[in-house]
Amino acid sequence: xxxxxxxxxxxxxxxxxxxxxxxxxxxxxxxxxxxxxxxxxxxxxxxxxxxxxxxxxxxxxxxxxxxxxxxxxxxxxxxxxxxxxxxxxxxxxxxxxxxxxxxxxxxxxxxxxxxxxxxxxxxxxxxxxxxxxxxxxxxxxxxxxxxxxxxxxxxxxxxxxxxxxxxxxxxxxxxxxxxx
Amino acid sequence: xxxxxxxxxxxxxxxxxxxxxxxxxxxxxxxxxxxxxxxxxxxxxxxxxxxxxxxxxxxxxxxxxxxxxxxxxxxxxxxxxxxxxxxxxxxxxxxxxxxxxxxxxxxxxxxxxxxxxxxxxxxxxxxxxxxxxxxxxxxxxx
Numbered sequence: 001x002x003x004x005x006x007x008x009x010x011x012x013x014x015x016x017x018x019x020x021x022x023x024x025x026x027x028x029x030x031x032x033x034x035x036x037x038x039x040x041x042x043x044x045x046x047x048x049x050x051x052x053x054x055x056x057x058x059x060x061x062x063x064x065x066x067x068x069x070x071x072x073x074x075x076x077x078x079x080x081x082x083x084x085x086x087x088x089x090x091x092x093x094x095x096x097x098x099x100x101x102x103x104x105x106x107x108x109x110x111x112x113x114x115x116x117x118x119x120x121x122x123x124x125x126x127x128x129x130x131x132x133x134x135x136x137x138x139x140x141x142x143x144x145x146x147x148x149x150x151x152x153x154x155x156x157x158x159x160x161x162x163x164x165x166x167x168x169x170x171x172x173x174x175x176x177x178x179x180x
Numbered sequence: 181x182x183x184x185x186x187x188x189x190x191x192x193x194x195x196x197x198x199x200x201x202x203x204x205x206x207x208x209x210x211x212x213x214x215x216x217x218x219x220x221x222x223x224x225x226x227x228x229x230x231x232x233x234x235x236x237x238x239x240x241x242x243x244x245x246x247x248x249x250x251x252x253x254x255x256x257x258x259x260x261x262x263x264x265x266x267x268x269x270x271x272x273x274x275x276x277x278x279x280x281x282x283x284x285x286x287x288x289x290x291x292x293x294x295x296x297x298x299x300x301x302x303x304x305x306x307x308x309x310x311x312x313x314x315x316x317x318x319x320x321x322x
Contacts, residue, residue: 042232044294070231071297100225100298126302127295
């Protein structure tokens with residue numbers, strides 16, 4: 001794997017309502033590529049994505065970069081193609097898996113299908129290292145296209161991960177939700 | 181209990197000598213240690229030198245518990261580390277018995293939670309037997 005890869009997932013082409021786009025001007029929405037850092041503290045007792053939640057527009061790219069000098073991380077979509085994990089990205093959207101990224105390595109995807117995407121870090125899912133991206137309008141269940149439980153087959157999402165996801169409403173309101 | 185003993189005895193008889201865990205007789209003071217130890221960064225995708233721990237070696241047959249042998253930038257042994265999954269420590273039917281301790285004199289011990297990493301992908305406890313003083317931990321700080 002090269003340090004940086006870009007996956008074009010699927011062309012959607014749906015535009016967001018103008019008022020919401022205007023409200024988000026100046027946030028991640030305005031950038032071509034948004035960056036999500038993979039971080040950890042010195043003794044490895046805490047690991048996280050920062051931001052943990054982000055709102056982007058269809059066709060925008062997301063780049064994960066490992067800023068943790070003492071660990072490896074992945075960005076892996078919740079999808080049956082990734083070790084039979086539950087589907088927690090929009091139907092029809094292609095899943096991704098960065099594989100392990102060493103410090104300063106990065107991985108990019110371009111998300112074009114509207115909806116809510118949940119992803120996790122393979123070695124740290126049980127420690128609650130997960131993230132959520134809303135592309136355009138979230139749609140679906142409770143303002144989201146993802147399930148609120150682990151009922152869609154495959155290995156259940158651990159409670160630590162379920163508790164860590166930021167609410168879709170908070171992402172829509174804030175644009176960017178930081179790790180706390 | 182009998183079944184557990186029987187399985188262990190059969191395994192010990194059947195296991196070729198080359199696959200046995202590393203023994204205390206191995207040379208471990210300088211990297212690389214002798215015996216079955218492998219550099220962790222060649223087994224899983226992890227940085228070669230981990231800030232706070234150092235350069236790690238482990239006998240793959242002993243995963244996940246270890247012992248992991250940790251070396252400073254000059255290849256000198258600084259600690260022996262055991263990595264014990266929390267879910268195993270929380271299960272009364274699991275235990276970690278007779279873990280090898282090849283590193284010699286222990287100066288002090290640290291025990292702390294780790295969220296996980298390639299090789300030990302679930303939250304676990306690091307039990308660190310330091311063979312150097314508290315001040316000399318700085319040799320592997322970064």
